[in-house]
Amino acid sequence: MRTITFFLLIFPACFLNGQVPVGDIVIRNGTVLTITKGTLAETDVLVEKGKISAIGKDLHAPSGTKEIDATGLYVMPGIIDAHSHIALDAINEATNPVTSEVKVGDAIDPFDLSIYRALAGGVTTAHAMHGSANVIGGQCQTIKMRYGEMDPSTYIFKDAPRTIKFALGENPIRVYGDRGMSPNTRMGVEHVIRDAFAKGQVYRDKWKEYESAKEKNPNTPPPVYNERYQTMADILDGKIIIQCHSYRADEILMLMNVLKDFGVKKITFQHANEGFKVAPELAAFGAMASVFSDWWAYKFEVYYSTAYNATILTRNGVVTSINSDSGEMIRHLYYEAAKTQRYGGLSDDEALSLITINPARQLGIDSKVGSLEVGKDGDIAIFSNHPLSVYAVPQVTIVDGIVRFDAAHDPSDMRIYIDPEEATPTYYGQEVEVDECMRGTTSENLQHH
Numbered sequence: 001m002r003t004i005t006f007f008l009l010i011f012p013a014c015f016l017n018g019q020v021p022v023g024d025i026v027i028r029n030g031t032v033l034t035i036t037k038g039t040l041a042e043t044d045v046l047v048e049k050g051k052i053s054a055i056g057k058d059l060h061a062p063s064g065t066k067e068i069d070a071t072g073l074y075v076m077p078g079i080i081d082a083h084s085h086i087a088l089d090a091i092n093e094a095t096n097p098v099t100s101e102v103k104v105g106d107a108i109d110p111f112d113l114s115i116y117r118a119l120a121g122g123v124t125t126a127h128a129m130h131g132s133a134n135v136i137g138g139q140c141q142t143i144k145m146r147y148g149e150m151d152p153s154t155y156i157f158k159d160a161p162r163t164i165k166f167a168l169g170e171n172p173i174r175v176y177g178d179r180g181m182s183p184n185t186r187m188g189v190e191h192v193i194r195d196a197f198a199k200g201q202v203y204r205d206k207w208k209e210y211e212s213a214k215e216k217n218p219n220t221p222p223p224v225y226n227e228r229y230q231t232m233a234d235i236l237d238g239k240i241i242i243q244c245h246s247y248r249a250d251e252i253l254m255l256m257n258v259l260k261d262f263g264v265k266k267i268t269f270q271h272a273n274e275g276f277k278v279a280p281e282l283a284a285f286g287a288m289a290s291v292f293s294d295w296w297a298y299k300f301e302v303y304y305s306t307a308y309n310a311t312i313l314t315r316n317g318v319v320t321s322i323n324s325d326s327g328e329m330i331r332h333l334y335y336e337a338a339k340t341q342r343y344g345g346l347s348d349d350e351a352l353s354l355i356t357i358n359p360a361r362q363l364g365i366d367s368k369v370g371s372l373e374v375g376k377d378g379d380i381a382i383f384s385n386h387p388l389s390v391y392a393v394p395q396v397t398i399v400d401g402i403v404r405f406d407a408a409h410d411p412s413d414m415r416i417y418i419d420p421e422e423a424t425p426t427y428y429g430q431e432v433e434v435d436e437c438m439r440g441t442t443s444e445n446l447q448h449h
Contacts, residue, residue, distance in 0.1 A: 020154050021146070022050025023401035026061040027380065030070025033387070035077055035349060035356050036371040045075060047378030050400035055374060066403070068396060074386050076352065077372050078124025078145075078379035078397065081330050082290040082359035083243075083270050083323035085129060086114035087155060091439040092131035093138055097176055097183060097192045100164060100235075101227035104130050105141030108152035114327040115147040115155075116414055119405035121331035122381030122394040125157060127323075127363055129270075132167035132245040132437040133175045135183060135192040139164045139231065140243060142363050144379075145397070147404055161364035164235065166193070167245035167437075168255065170301050175441055190254055197262045200232025207233075235264060241364060242267040243290075245437060247302045249277040256285050268362045270323070272313075273305035279316035288319040288362045293336040294343075310354060311344025321359035325436055338388040351388055 025047045032040040032055065044059040045052060061067065085091050089107035093099040108128070118126060124145050130138035142160035149155065168189055177184035183192050206223040213220040234240050242259075246252050246269045259267060268288040269275060273296050275282060275289045282289060291313070296305035306312075313320040322337050324330040337354045340346040346354075360370030369377050378401035385391040397405040 020050075020158065020400065021149065021402060023066070023378075023403075024048050024062065024064075025066045025068065025378065025398060025401050025403070026059060027068045027070045027075055027382065030073050030075035030382065031386075032372060033074060033076040033348075033352060034372040035352055036373065039348075043075075045372060045380065047380070047398070047401040050378050050402075052372065052374050052376050052378055055372060068382070070382055073395060074383040074392075075372070076122075076381050076383065076387055077356045077370055078381050078399065079122045079333050079355045080321075080359040080363070080370060081118070081123055081126040081324050081333060081355075082268070082321045082362050083129060083325045084118075084126040084327075084330060085131070085325070085436040085439065086118060086126060086327055086330065087112045087143055088128050091436070092133040092441050094131075094133035094175055094441045097134055097172060097181070098136040098196045098228060099134050099138055100136050100196070100231035102130070102138035103141070104128055104138055105143075105156060108141065108143065108155050110147075110150055110152050110155060113414070114330070115145050116405070117327070118330045119145045119147055119397045119399075120394060120407070120410070120414075122334060122383070122387070122397055123330055124379035124381065124397060124399050124404075125360075125363075125365070125369055126330070127163065127243070127359070129163075129243060129437075130165040131439060131441070132165065132171040133441045134165075135167060135172045135189050136196055136232075137165035137167060139240070142365060144399055145404060146399055146402075157365060159368075162234070162240040163243050163363065164231065164240050165245065166242050166255070168251040169245075169247055170299065171245065171438060186251060186254075189251075190258060193255070193258055194261075196232050197236065197258070197264075200229050200236055201262070203229035204233035204236065236262060238264075238266055240266070241362075243270055244268070245270050247271055247273045249274040252278055253281060256281065256287060260285075271302070271325075273302050273309065275318070276306060276309045276312040279313050279318055282313070283317040288321075288358075289313050290321045290323045290359065290362060292325070293322050293339040307339060307343040310340050311346055314340075314346065314350060314354075315344075319358050319361050320354060321362055322354040323359070327436070334383075334387040334392060335390075338390075341388065348386075348388060 027045045032043040046054040046059045093102045129140040140163040142157040143155045183189045272289040294307040333355045337351045357370035360366035380398040382396040384393040395407045
């Protein structure tokens with residue numbers, strides 16, 4: 001009881017009231033990397049009530065507005081991670097190959113320290129995803145890094161489109177094949193998807209028939225509601241964006257063929273390590289790709305890839321992002337983006353687009369975040385050097401006009417390791433890197449086999 005009372009005293013903001021806090025701030029005289037409208041030297045950015053209200057030189061700010069001197073610093077949009085599992089109480093509902101009825105956003109953990117560490121890397125938005133145990137997993141949640149708020153609902157990115165996790169390949173095959181269930185093969189994965197879409201179609205048609213019949217007879221009984229099939233119907237109607245765990249080119253092509261058969265157009269292929277092999281096909285379909293910079297060979301089906309993947313996809317017209325899928329890598333996504341300049345020679349704006357406006361487009365939130373433009377959210381990261389430089393260090397991270405991370409005032413109890421001066425350490429144990437997409441399943445310890 002004492003602990004609960006203590007935290008209520010030090011975290012007074014918006015406790016379980018659902019209100020999203022916003023602030024006013026002006027950033028002075030920085031090198032502003034707008035991403036979409038070029039680089040502006042010695043420029044101010046004014047945020048009022050959480051929104052960017054002006055970008056220019058010598059801006060007038062209302063009296064009392066918090067001010068940051070960014071002379072010699074670099075100012076860019078807050079980084080967006082299109083594939084993350086932070087701030088979630090649960091990752092996998094590994095009880096059925098299709099669990100489209102569950103939602104990870106129902107159990108957000110506002111006390112996950114990974115949120116603060118992401119802020120320390122300039123990240124302001126993350127796509128918190130269901131895992132890849134199921135062929136069709138649960139619905140994901142786009143969140144803002146509002147660390148310090150205690151109400152889980154304040155982390156939800158308002159009006160962000162719905163998304164859902166699909167998964168191809170070894171993960172669902174291993175989880176369900178080991179139980180003697182379908183899918184046990186890659187062709188079984190395709191069948192599960194086709195069957196789920198077909199059931200969604202039947203369910204949708206029943207409700208259309210009911211709506212038509214109700215006009216003639218108001219006493220017509222409705223069909224039995226089914227959240228799983230309703231979600232599949234919503235995907236068919238373009239209301240939900242598919243985010244599909246994928247590696248092999250053949251499976252990427254397979255899913256695009258399935259989606260064509262059912263008229264589904266909205267999809268981002270996550271990981272897509274062999275996406276470069278089918279880049280023209282992805283572009284022709286209108287599919288997007290969210291990839292690692294240089295992660296592969298950590299299990300058999302992802303044995304083959306290339307560090308040129310993001311560049312090849314970009315050059316073929318595929319909207320591409322670089323993600324973390326890691327509570328550690330999320331802290332240095334700007335370095336991951338910089339690798340595309342070594343492997344492919346992307347320009348500064350192209351490379352930074354991989355962690356800003358492109359993931360925003362993939363999540364359907366590019367009208368709100370992803371670039372520094374008047375009217376967009378005041379989500380901003382300030383760096384000591386150019387964010388693509390090896391010397392770059394995040395200094396301040398701002399969400400909705402509120403400073404959520406300040407390197408100059410970084411609390412000591414946010415450190416990863418035990419404080420040797422602390423009489424009773426509050427952190428014990430050894431951090432072990434696990435496959436985040438398989439967290440919560442009995443198969444997560446098989447990730448490297």
